[in-house]
């Protein structure tokens with residue numbers, strides 16, 4: 524297969540993947556809305572406001588989580604609802620204005636929702652260059668080169684430490700979110716910003 528055909532095929536599969544994501548996200552959104560309807564007059568909405576650039580909280584290194592308590596659980600739940608509401612594939616705590624090393628990723632694959640508390644990258648290898656977007660930069664997309672493989676250590680909501688290995692798009696999303704916890708924004712890594720007509724199928728982190 525020629526380089527051009529390969530590119531076309533990749534673009535097509537990225538587009539289909541995004542389409543599937545939108546459909547399944549709509550179903551999840553419906554579930555969230557039904558849940559909220561049941562709570563009318565009761566609990567507060569779980570969707571938080573997204574902090575957009577420029578904002579101080581987006582460019583600072585966040586504090587480590589020390590208590591794995593109910594508050595953490597509720598933050599993680601809100602982050603999930605917020606990520607789904609805005610069709611993202613990941614979200615970091617500073618993006619909802621919180622100074623805490625908490626991030627989630629969900630690219631709708633077999634990993635489900637990955638909750639990363641105090642995550643650390645312990646190994647990377649390879650290279651990938653692909654379009655990236657960010658919920659804190661509405662409408663802005665650019666090509667970013669990152670390692671193709673990543674191995675991380677993190678804690679789950681109950682404070683249990685785990686190790687996770689990922690590659691390709693999942694590895695990209697994980698690295699994008701962990702960058703957020705160090706105040707590093709994807710725009711500082713963009714090699715080329717994308718024009719509107721190049722944007723089909725690009726997912727936002």
Ligand SMILES: [Zn+2]
Pocket residue numbers: 656657658659699703728
């Ligand atoms: Zn982002």
